[in-house]
Amino acid sequence: MRVIVAEDQGMLRGALSALLDLEDDIEVVAQADNGEQALELIQALQPDICLLDIEMPKMTGLDVAEKVKASGLPCKVVILTTFSRSGYFQRAMRAGVHGFLLKDSPIEELSASLRTVQLGGRAVSPALALTFWDTENPLTSKEQEILKLIAQGLSANEMAKELFLSSGTIRNYVSEILQKLDAKNRIDAIAIAEKNGWLV
Amino acid sequence: MRVIVAEDQGMLRGALSALLDLEDDIEVVAQADNGEQALELIQALQPDICLLDIEMPKMTGLDVAEKVKASGLPCKVVILTTFSRSGYFQRAMRAGVHGFLLKDSPIEELSASLRTVQLGGRAVSPALALTFWDTENPLTSKEQEILKLIAQGLSANEMAKELFLSSGTIRNYVSEILQKLDAKNRIDAIAIAEKNGWLV
DNA sequence: CCGGCTTTATGACATTTGTCATCTCAAAAT
DNA sequence: ATTTTGAGATGACAAATGTCATAAAGCCGG
Numbered sequence: 001m002r003v004i005v006a007e008d009q010g011m012l013r014g015a016l017s018a019l020l021d022l023e024d025d026i027e028v029v030a031q032a033d034n035g036e037q038a039l040e041l042i043q044a045l046q047p048d049i050c051l052l053d054i055e056m057p058k059m060t061g062l063d064v065a066e067k068v069k070a071s072g073l074p075c076k077v078v079i080l081t082t083f084s085r086s087g088y089f090q091r092a093m094r095a096g097v098h099g100f101l102l103k104d105s106p107i108e109e110l111s112a113s114l115r116t117v118q119l120g121g122r123a124v125s126p127a128l129a130l131t132f133w134d135t136e137n138p139l140t141s142k143e144q145e146i147l148k149l150i151a152q153g154l155s156a157n158e159m160a161k162e163l164f165l166s167s168g169t170i171r172n173y174v175s176e177i178l179q180k181l182d183a184k185n186r187i188d189a190i191a192i193a194e195k196n197g198w199l200v
Numbered sequence: 201m202r203v204i205v206a207e208d209q210g211m212l213r214g215a216l217s218a219l220l221d222l223e224d225d226i227e228v229v230a231q232a233d234n235g236e237q238a239l240e241l242i243q244a245l246q247p248d249i250c251l252l253d254i255e256m257p258k259m260t261g262l263d264v265a266e267k268v269k270a271s272g273l274p275c276k277v278v279i280l281t282t283f284s285r286s287g288y289f290q291r292a293m294r295a296g297v298h299g300f301l302l303k304d305s306p307i308e309e310l311s312a313s314l315r316t317v318q319l320g321g322r323a324v325s326p327a328l329a330l331t332f333w334d335t336e337n338p339l340t341s342k343e344q345e346i347l348k349l350i351a352q353g354l355s356a357n358e359m360a361k362e363l364f365l366s367s368g369t370i371r372n373y374v375s376e377i378l379q380k381l382d383a384k385n386r387i388d389a390i391a392i393a394e395k396n397g398w399l400v
Numbered sequence: 401c402c403g404g405c406t407t408t409a410t411g412a413c414a415t416t417t418g419t420c421a422t423c424t425c426a427a428a429a430t
Numbered sequence: 431a432t433t434t435t436g437a438g439a440t441g442a443c444a445a446a447t448g449t450c451a452t453a454a455a456g457c458c459g460g
Contacts, residue, residue, distance in 0.1 A: 011304065140406095142407085150387070171448065366438075366439055386418095
């Protein structure tokens with residue numbers, strides 16, 4: 001099967017590609033170190049499967065997966081990610097991906113999963129099983145927007161300017177966010193959101 | 201040469217080990233997924249070289265490197281890390297490591313560097329060259345301690361309890377930290393420290 | 401058209417943060 | 431023995447943060 005590997009960390013990308021290429025039935029036809037490049041390569045080379053990291057420059061693996069689905073490309077998508085965050089997983093499922101693997105899994109799982117997916121099956125890291133249902137992101141899209149600004153260290157006033165709102169309104173939103181996330185303060189809120197994958 | 205690979209991310213650890221093992225002159229005698237285990241294995245198996253990730257559970261790769269040096273073990277140390285943070289690099293140099301590689305480098309660099317180190321040389325990722333001199337950590341150890349608590353989202357009062365200081369003193373320290381780092385607020389300070397590798 | 405929902409705004413308030421100048425006390429340095 | 435230094439404390443203050451109740455305006459579905 002023809003595979004594309006997209007992963008921004010050079011060493012991991014190289015190592016995975018090299019190992020996959022050693023398998024008789026797998027051929028790595030291209031590598032990408034960012035999401036945009038990955039998408040172009042998928043369109044150009046029409047591989048059977050693309051292996052996508054989530055946290056990549058320019059476009060996340062989830063963005064790419066959604067575009068692949070939207071444009072009806074036949075390429076099957078397998079997501080490869082560092083953290084077991086339910087937010088990531090849910091978004092991936094909604095994008096109709098065929099596999100979702102943790103970088104923490106043993107390397108043997110990778111080629112096995114690719115084969116499963118190639119045969120029409122789905123492959124999910126066993127470690128994910130527990131994280132399945134919990135924690136839908138409770139924040140509205142405006143709240144998420146504000147939380148991202150908080151994470152950049154902006155003050156209420158700065159956010160107000162950025163979003164053309166009054167600083168009072170911003171403080172109300174922040175207050176709402178803290179309550180929804182059950183956070184003690186801004187820093188706590190960032191940590192909680194990050195852990196759940198709500199800051200992608 | 202006999203090598204130990206310590207890296208908490210299973211897939212990378214497996215992939216690197218597998219690839220290194222394919223080389224005729226390299227034998228991976230053990231793998232560790234945390235710092236403590238790595239140190240034990242180094243003591244028990246006396247490998248020629250250990251390849252250490254920095255961010256690992258229980259003990260960071262830098263901690264391990266320092267212990268190896270302190271106990272006079274003959275094992276040469278090669279650090280492998282995600283980010284090019286001068287704080288990491290400086291601490292590693294002080295611990296007398298023989299190699300310092302970025303996970304972003306191409307995979308070929310790895311075995312080449314191990315050979316260089318085995319022959320008594322030093323191997324540093326070229327990408328590091330620029331980051332060499334700047335940014336010694338300006339914070340005292342107490343300030344660093346407090347910054348870590350800040351990063352955990354503690355309020356001044358909570359920190360005061362934790363460290364048996366008055367909350368006023370804590371606020372003085374925080375104020376100092378912000379000035380030294382030229383940060384606008386706590387969140388900004390965390391970001392700056394993180395970028396420079398001062399939160400290990 | 402009405403009632404409910406959402407978005408935004410306001411004002412009042414308590415708490416927390418951040419800044420500064422100043423003070424004590426003990427340990428180090430001279 | 432006296433100065434210097436450093437860690438810690440205090441108090442006063444301005445600014446930012448967090449909480450709440452309330453209200454205006456707009457939109458949407460029935």
